[in-house]
Amino acid sequence: MHGHQVDLNPEQERAVAHGAGPLLVLAGAGTGKTRVLVHRIARLVSTGVAPWDILAVTFSNKAAGEMRQRLRALLGLAAEKMWIGTFHGTCARLLRIHGQHIGLDANFTIFDDDDQKRIIAALLKDNQLDESATPQGVRGRIDRAKNRGVDPVEAAADAPSAELGSYAEEILATIYPLYQQRLARENAVDFNDLLLKALELAAHSQIGPELASRFRHVLVDEFQDTNRVQYRLVSHLSRGSGNLTAVGDDDQSIYSWRGAEPRNLIDFERDFPDATVIKLEQNYRSTQIILDAANGVIGKNRHRHDKALWTERGSGEPVLWEQCADERVEADFIARAMLGLVGEEGRDYGDLAVLYRTHAQSRVIEEQFRRYSISYRIVGGVSFFQRKEIKDVLAYLRLVIQPSADSCFERVINVPSRGIGKTTVERVRAHARSKNISLLDAARACSQGAMTQLRTAARKRLAGFVDIIDGLRDVLAADASVSELIIQAVERSGYRERLDAEGTPDAHDRLANLAELVGMASDFDDETEGTGTLVEFDERISLSSATDESDGRGTTSVTLMTIHAAKGLEFPVVFLCGMEDGLFPSLRERPGVDQTDMLEEERRLAYVAMTRAQDRLILTNAHQRRHWGQIRMSTPSRFLDEIPANSLAVRAEPERMIREPSERRRQRNRRAADRASSNYDEFSDAPAPPSYEEFDQRTYYDDIPEYTVDGVIRTPDGIDAGAAVNHSSFGEGTVIQAEGRGKNRKLLIDFSDYGLKTVLARFVERL
DNA sequence: GGGGTTAAGCTTTTT
DNA sequence: GCTTAACCCC
Numbered sequence: 001m002h003g004h005q006v007d008l009n010p011e012q013e014r015a016v017a018h019g020a021g022p023l024l025v026l027a028g029a030g031t032g033k034t035r036v037l038v039h040r041i042a043r044l045v046s047t048g049v050a051p052w053d054i055l056a057v058t059f060s061n062k063a064a065g066e067m068r069q070r071l072r073a074l075l076g077l078a079a080e081k082m083w084i085g086t087f088h089g090t091c092a093r094l095l096r097i098h099g100q101h102i103g104l105d106a107n108f109t110i111f112d113d114d115d116q117k118r119i120i121a122a123l124l125k126d127n128q129l130d131e132s133a134t135p136q137g138v139r140g141r142i143d144r145a146k147n148r149g150v151d152p153v154e155a156a157a158d159a160p161s162a163e164l165g166s167y168a169e170e171i172l173a174t175i176y177p178l179y180q181q182r183l184a185r186e187n188a189v190d191f192n193d194l195l196l197k198a199l200e201l202a203a204h205s206q207i208g209p210e211l212a213s214r215f216r217h218v219l220v221d222e223f224q225d226t227n228r229v230q231y232r233l234v235s236h237l238s239r240g241s242g243n244l245t246a247v248g249d250d251d252q253s254i255y256s257w258r259g260a261e262p263r264n265l266i267d268f269e270r271d272f273p274d275a276t277v278i279k280l281e282q283n284y285r286s287t288q289i290i291l292d293a294a295n296g297v298i299g300k301n302r303h304r305h306d307k308a309l310w311t312e313r314g315s316g317e318p319v320l321w322e323q324c325a326d327e328r329v330e331a332d333f334i335a336r337a338m339l340g341l342v343g344e345e346g347r348d349y350g351d352l353a354v355l356y357r358t359h360a361q362s363r364v365i366e367e368q369f370r371r372y373s374i375s376y377r378i379v380g381g382v383s384f385f386q387r388k389e390i391k392d393v394l395a396y397l398r399l400v401i402q403p404s405a406d407s408c409f410e411r412v413i414n415v416p417s418r419g420i421g422k423t424t425v426e427r428v429r430a431h432a433r434s435k436n437i438s439l440l441d442a443a444r445a446c447s448q449g450a451m452t453q454l455r456t457a458a459r460k461r462l463a464g465f466v467d468i469i470d471g472l473r474d475v476l477a478a479d480a481s482v483s484e485l486i487i488q489a490v491e492r493s494g495y496r497e498r499l500d501a502e503g504t505p506d507a508h509d510r511l512a513n514l515a516e517l518v519g520m521a522s523d524f525d526d527e528t529e530g531t532g533t534l535v536e537f538d539e540r541i542s543l544s545s546a547t548d549e550s551d552g553r554g555t556t557s558v559t560l561m562t563i564h565a566a567k568g569l570e571f572p573v574v575f576l577c578g579m580e581d582g583l584f585p586s587l588r589e590r591p592g593v594d595q596t597d598m599l600e601e602e603r604r605l606a607y608v609a610m611t612r613a614q615d616r617l618i619l620t621n622a623h624q625r626r627h628w629g630q631i632r633m634s635t636p637s638r639f640l641d642e643i644p645a646n647s648l649a650v651r652a653e654p655e656r657m658i659r660e661p662s663e664r665r666r667q668r669n670r671r672a673a674d675r676a677s678s679n680y681d682e683f684s685d686a687p688a689p690p691s692y693e694e695f696d697q698r699t700y701y702d703d704i705p706e707y708t709v710d711g712v713i714r715t716p717d718g719i720d721a722g723a724a725v726n727h728s729s730f731g732e733g734t735v736i737q738a739e740g741r742g743k744n745r746k747l748l749i750d751f752s753d754y755g756l757k758t759v760l761a762r763f764v765e766r767l
Numbered sequence: 768g769g770g771g772t773t774a775a776g777c778t779t780t781t782t
Numbered sequence: 783g784c785t786t787a788a789c790c791c792c
């Protein structure tokens with residue numbers, strides 16, 4: 001990635017060559033942090049440290065993958081024997097080996113926050129608390145307690161004394177222990193449990209000391225993002241050897257909302273007084289102007305290790321700031337500017353990235369990109385692994401692995417629908433409760449005659465479900481590959497048949513996703529040469545995220561992602577959009593969190609975003625923006641004021657991005673921007689948007705007013721291009737194009753009386 | 768029990 | 783503006 005640098009600089013070399021004892025590397029953005037880690041590990045191996053005695057911990061799979069790949073290039077097979085992984089992945093691995101010592105079965109499953117929420121929702125309902133608390137809120141409280149290392153007993157003990165928000169505390173004290181019991185019964189852990197239970201191992205009389213001297217070197221990346229539990233864990237794992245390497249940058253701490261304590265970086269020097277501290281300040285990524293701009297912003301933060309990035313690269317182009325009337329104009333500007341960068345500067349689309357504060361901002365940009373036929377890819381957002389169909393199929397398999405997994409049972413007992421309704425499930429539940437058995441066992445008992453109220457039809461259906469699970473268990477017992485198991489789950493559950501029968505574009509997508517899952521399982525089978533187990537595959541899926549699918553820069557497409565997802569990456573050209581107070585910085589109030597601290601984290605986020613850029617950085621803001629369907633006025637981000645004036649050029653016309661503007665031009669632009677002009681007729685040189693005649697999927701949303709009028713709907717998904725329809729207000733017409741599904745299906749219709757209009761399918765009736 | 772309609776929540780950021 | 787959860791009717 002950092003291809004510009006050939007040799008290690010003196011500071012990097014010191015860090016790489018450091019022998020025994022604690023080491024803290026304070027590495028600014030783009031200073032070759034990963035490079036140092038990788039070379040340090042290679043150096044350790046060359047001096048005789050066994051690869052399997054080295055543990056390197058990162059925060060994302062992406063970072064772990066990149067590290068292993070680079071080590072593979074340097075060391076070959078030795079790289080495979082090292083422990084390289086995320087905190088959560090490493091903890092899972094330790095727990096699979098030693099978990100039985102703390103009462104955790106080796107086949108445990110990992111629940112994500114969706115699973116958590118389902119369980120909490122059920123518990124709230126059981127305790128008649130569902131009126132007074134949301135699953136989301138309780139989940140957040142449990143997570144926060146776990147980040148601090150507070151267990152259910154402590155949470156309960158805290159409750160009576162808490163004054164403010166004591167009712168919420170009370171709910172936490174009730175639900176938290178029940179939640180833990182529920183997980184234990186299902187042999188499941190949540191993300192935070194992975195860390196906490198690993199810490200339990202550390203406290204264990206036999207395993208604890210063993211783990212403390214298990215590794216000769218422990219190296220932690222992104223140390224500023226560690227929480228208290230993680231800090232204690234790596235401290236323990238390096239206790240025997242004393243060889244802990246922490247690499248981090250307090251200016252890039254952007255995960256405090258997830259429990260990260262950048263203080264850990266400062267505490268490191270206190271807890272390890274003999275630590276060697278090395279600062280990396282030479283940046284190998286960005287131009288000096290970009291660094292000046294980023295330094296200007298981050299310099300406004302109070303408590304920080306004083307660092308100033310510098311580079312041997314030239315000053316480069318000024319940072320550009322474009323003011324836009326609204327988010328659509330902003331997106332339009334970005335799209336046109338990209339056309340210019342590619343067409344006139346010879347940039348590749350893969351060199352370009354758009355960063356934003358929230359995922360919600362991506363939609364408008366996508367629309368414009370499609371309008372101009374710019375290919376793009378979105379990193380993050382709704383993860384593939386969180387899609388309903390994926391989670392459903394995995395729930396079947398988890399139920400096979402773990403018959404006591406009641407939450408999986410509830411998830412799929414009637415998915416796809418097989419005529420088992422609320423009443424039947426409630427009776428099964430009642431039976432399970434009275435006999436203190438799992439829902440699956442209760443369903444089996446009911447199918448064989450227990451619960452006399454149940455009708456024969458219901459029994460039959462329950463038997464059918466139990467047969468599916470039993471059948472899959474037989475497949476598992478017959479040593480089937482993981483991919484075969486997934487195929488069988490999709491088939492035997494009736495999922496495939498149901499989606500086939502539906503035949504809608506949406507059903508087709510879902511099938512394609514399931515096929516993709518099978519493909520991944522197949523890769524997994526190959527990779528493990530058939531020895532990989534279902535539990536291992538499930539773990540991999542559970543610990544995967546939306547962001548680590550596609551790392552680094554794109555090839556021929558523009559990359560769109562949140563700033564958080566962009567951390568650790570770099571792009572020749574970065575567009576940072578939505579630079580508005582309230583959006584970025586977010587300024588969203590959160591109880592118990594100091595406003596200044598929050599603003600400083602936003603500022604660090606701005607610093608991270610700006611330092612992703614290698615050659616060019618373009619900032620945009622919109623003067624009004626739709627938020628939850630409502631238009632809101634907004635003022636430019638205060639961070640824009642913090643950029644040194646001589647690093648910043650305010651622009652009004654995209655074509656000028658190609659040439660260095662004269663001083664006169666620049667001032668004129670600034671005045672134009674101050675006027676907050678919304679007159680974009682100046683763009684006459686830019687390519688005109690496609691006309692209605694050229695209408696196709698890409699231009700679909702553009703410039704066509706949307707009407708929502710009450711009406712009737714019959715079969716929305718059946719209405720497609722060419723269909724004759726009737727609209728409650730516009731009368732008869734012909735469908736030109738359809739997009740979306742169900743009630744949200746959008747139709748472009750040529751009405752004989754009113755011309756082209758976009759309407760929601762639900763307001764249209766087929767003729 | 769299933770399908771369809773309405774209502775509420777949501778949008779920070781993720782392992 | 784969009785998605786999910788709750789509600790209502792067949």
